[in-house]
Amino acid sequence: MAPNDREPRFLTLADVAEILATTVSQVRALVRSGELRAIQIGGRGQYRVETVELEDYIQRMYAQMEAQSKTAPSTTDAGSARD
Numbered sequence: 001m002a003p004n005d006r007e008p009r010f011l012t013l014a015d016v017a018e019i020l021a022t023t024v025s026q027v028r029a030l031v032r033s034g035e036l037r038a039i040q041i042g043g044r045g046q047y048r049v050e051t052v053e054l055e056d057y058i059q060r061m062y063a064q065m066e067a068q069s070k071t072a073p074s075t076t077d078a079g080s081a082r083d
Contacts, residue, residue, distance in 0.1 A: 010048040
């Protein structure tokens with residue numbers, strides 16, 4: 001496989017924000033809180049997120065939502081649903 005034919009190993013915070021459809025500030029908050037593992041390059045807040053770490057984070061969020069939905073009381077009022 002040619003080097004240009006594969007996905008990059010590391011993503012910038014902007015890349016992650018685009019993938020998650022959120023802001024760079026939100027991704028930075030996830031990194032700083034430890035929810036999303038990253039490495040820091042240099043000393044000026046340049047972070048990189050390994051693609052496997054992003055996938056792991058996404059899977060954890062799915063699992064968390066599933067656990068919450070199992071413990072949340074069900075409602076029959078369709079008008080109370082939120083995004």
